[in-house]
Amino acid sequence: MNEIAIDTDIIIDLANGDTQAIARLQTESKIHRLLLPAIVAMELTVGCRNKQELQALDRLLEQFDILEHGQNVTDIAIELLRVLHGNKCPVFRIRALSLSKCVTPRLRQAQPSLAASGQIYLWSALRRYTLSHGLQIPNAIVAATAIANRVPLLSKNQRDYRFIAQLNLLPYP
Numbered sequence: 001m002n003e004i005a006i007d008t009d010i011i012i013d014l015a016n017g018d019t020q021a022i023a024r025l026q027t028e029s030k031i032h033r034l035l036l037p038a039i040v041a042m043e044l045t046v047g048c049r050n051k052q053e054l055q056a057l058d059r060l061l062e063q064f065d066i067l068e069h070g071q072n073v074t075d076i077a078i079e080l081l082r083v084l085h086g087n088k089c090p091v092f093r094i095r096a097l098s099l100s101k102c103v104t105p106r107l108r109q110a111q112p113s114l115a116a117s118g119q120i121y122l123w124s125a126l127r128r129y130t131l132s133h134g135l136q137i138p139n140a141i142v143a144a145t146a147i148a149n150r151v152p153l154l155s156k157n158q159r160d161y162r163f164i165a166q167l168n169l170l171p172y173p
Contacts, residue, residue: 003033004170005067005146007155008040008138012047015060020173021156028154035067037145039138069145135160143167 006025013021028034041061048054139160146153152168155161161169 002031003035003149003151004028005035005037005142005149005151005153006040006064007037007142007153007157008043009156010154010172011036011040011044011060013156015056024154024173034064035149035151036061036064037067037142038069039141039145041066043138067145067149067151069141070148 010021010025014025025034044057044061045054048057142153142155143161143164146168147164147166152170153161154170154172156172158169158172161167
């Protein structure tokens with residue numbers, strides 16, 4: 001069975017009873033295994049305002065498999081935060097990563113597994129697209145998770161992802 005990753009915006013619409021989101025996910029679930037990147041589950045959890053909403057979210061999330069983003073995407077996110085925040089947090093000084101050099105051609109050739117997993121692409125995409133396209137860290141992690149796991153992404157917010165060449169972004173609606 002094929003798999004697809006679902007973005008946060010569609011799950012929010014589903015929870016709000018949006019008929020378009022419900023119909024699309026029902027159709028997709030007949031032919032695809034529906035996956036939620038772990039960051040999507042985290043974003044939804046942070047959006048809960050009370051215990052009842054958290055319990056309702058738990059029931060909703062039971063319908064999906066969580067797609068773990070893996071250590072490679074986590075390492076990139078940590079490095080991105082370190083760079084974006086100027087190494088001000090002691091946690092980032094303790095865990096010095098060499099991923100900032102991932103975009104060099106020499107390392108790309110020496111470490112083909114990094115390129116295949118999406119690590120190099122996420123790092124270079126964030127550096128390239130943060131200012132020009134407003135790419136945010138959660139969206140970068142969602143995209144990197146889909147790329148690294150070789151699954152297409154279903155998102156209502158096409159503008160958040162359409163410039164990422166390696167991402168298989170499904171049209172919505």
